[in-house]
Amino acid sequence: MDLKKIPSPCFVLEESRLRRNLELIQRVQQESGAQIILAFKGFAMWSAFPIVREYVSGATASSLHEVMLCHEEMGVKAHTYAVAYAPREFPKILKLSSHITFNSLTQWKRYSKKLLSSPEKVSPGIRVNPGWSPVGTALYNPASPGSRLGEPAENFKGVLPEGIEGLHFHTLCESTSYDLEKTLGFFENQFGSFLPKLKWVNFGGGHLMTRKGYDVEHLIQTLKAFKARHPHLHVILEPGSAFAWDTGVLVATVLDIVKNKGFKTAILDVSFTAHMPDTLEMPYRPAIHGASDEASGGKNDYRLGGVSCLSGDFLEAYAFDKPLKVGQKIVLEDMIHYTMVKTTTFNGVTHPSIAILRPDGQLDMIRKFGYKDYKRRLS
Numbered sequence: 129m130d131l132k133k134i135p136s137p138c139f140v141l142e143e144s145r146l147r148r149n150l151e152l153i154q155r156v157q158q159e160s161g162a163q164i165i166l167a168f169k170g171f172a173m174w175s176a177f178p179i180v181r182e183y184v185s186g187a188t189a190s191s192l193h194e195v196m197l198c199h200e201e202m203g204v205k206a207h208t209y210a211v212a213y214a215p216r217e218f219p220k221i222l223k224l225s226s227h228i229t230f231n232s233l234t235q236w237k238r239y240s241k242k243l244l245s246s247p248e249k250v251s252p253g254i255r256v257n258p259g260w261s262p263v264g265t266a267l268y269n270p271a272s273p274g275s276r277l278g279e280p281a282e283n284f285k286g287v288l289p290e291g292i293e294g295l296h297f298h299t300l301c302e303s304t305s306y307d308l309e310k311t312l313g314f315f316e317n318q319f320g321s322f323l324p325k326l327k328w329v330n331f332g333g334g335h336l337m338t339r340k341g342y343d344v345e346h347l348i349q350t351l352k353a354f355k356a357r358h359p360h361l362h363v364i365l366e367p368g369s370a371f372a373w374d375t376g377v378l379v380a381t382v383l384d385i386v387k388n389k390g391f392k393t394a395i396l397d398v399s400f401t402a403h404m405p406d407t408l409e410m411p412y413r414p415a416i417h418g419a420s421d422e423a424s425g426g427k428n429d430y431r432l433g434g435v436s437c438l439s440g441d442f443l444e445a446y447a448f449d450k451p452l453k454v455g456q457k458i459v460l461e462d463m464i465h466y467t468m469v470k471t472t473t474f475n476g477v478t479h480p481s482i483a484i485l486r487p488d489g490q491l492d493m494i495r496k497f498g499y500k501d502y503k504r505r506l507s
């Protein structure tokens with residue numbers, strides 16, 4: 129990557145890395161017999177959808193706008209799941225979805241007549257909560273006590289509502305195939321009696337099959353074993369992260385270096401809270417080119433400071449190979465999934481541009497953001 133050619137700040141998606149992930153996802157689909165669809169909530173850079181469409185057939189949407197994006201840019205009806213549907217939005221969602229999953233029995237009751245009497249052939253499902261998740265971070269744990277996400281088994285009182293054709297669960301996040309296997313144990317234990325009456329099950333997201341070390345063969349075996357136990361069921365997985373995992377970077381520039389009581393902070397032209405909120409919320413520590421992840425106690429240790437005025441908008445020190453200079457570019461790794469979809473213009477900070485690096489080395493600038501983008505959100 130020729131950093132001189134890249135404007136700063138800029139998200140750069142590398143097409144060849146995206147294709148590498150898509151090839152693996154396609155192989156899992158083919159060998160396991162499960163359908164794998166893209167969760168827009170994790171990756172919705174639609175200029176890359178023509179590439180995604182070469183490998184997978186669909187997407188999952190979690191709002192009316194994602195449903196519309198699926199229609200316009202993937203050219204298919206969405207698998208839709210939202211925590212709740214607003215009455216004014218539901219008719220359009222019904223029109224543009226192939227599957228609609230309801231988060232609660234009350235939402236199903238509210239919309240079942242509309243759905244079942246609609247000329248659109250939409251397959252309805254309910255999200256269930258098997259009550260177990262390997263996710264340690266509370267913010268990302270859908271199975272925490274009192275969770276609002278999906279119905280626990282006891283709420284069904286042993287009866288699957290008339291008309292429901294599918295069950296959906298989502299309890300994983302950056303998880304392994306062994307976590308999925310364990311989850312399936314809880315799921316089948318609690319909801320197994322409903323399965324013979326259903327057409328499909330959706331295992332949600334969180335299957336990080338493109339991460340180094342993920343046991344892809346075990347995933348395929350786990351999916352095949354489920355299919356062997358329930359041959360009539362169509363199995364769907366809807367990861368987001370796995371599609372865009374390690375597919376690109378965020379290029380930033382050092383604007384200043386400030387010192388305070390022995391701490392040196394390189395102030396960048398990006399903001400962690402506005403452009404990479406997971407680095408503060410998860411917290412997730414990105415790898416940085418030319419730096420090791422931990423402070424060494426040496427003179428090239430620098431905190432990385434965001435350009436917003438939020439006090440906590442910084443990352444603890446990295447040990448750089450060389451002293452940093454004002455004007456120097458910094459490359460933050462693996463900055464495509466859950467970054468672009470979450471950005472804000474807090475403080476009016478400049479939104480990073482978006483580019484795709486093609487396999488032949490050509491850089492396609494997709495979008496630059498300016499004052500108008502900031503202003504038109506606010507009045």
Ligand SMILES: Cc1ncc(COP(=O)(O)O)c(C=O)c1O
Binds near residue numbers: 209335366
């Ligand atoms: C219902 C649902 N499906 C799919 C996903 C995608 O998960 P991931 O990007 O971790 O694969 C999420 C993420 O929050 C989700 O809530």
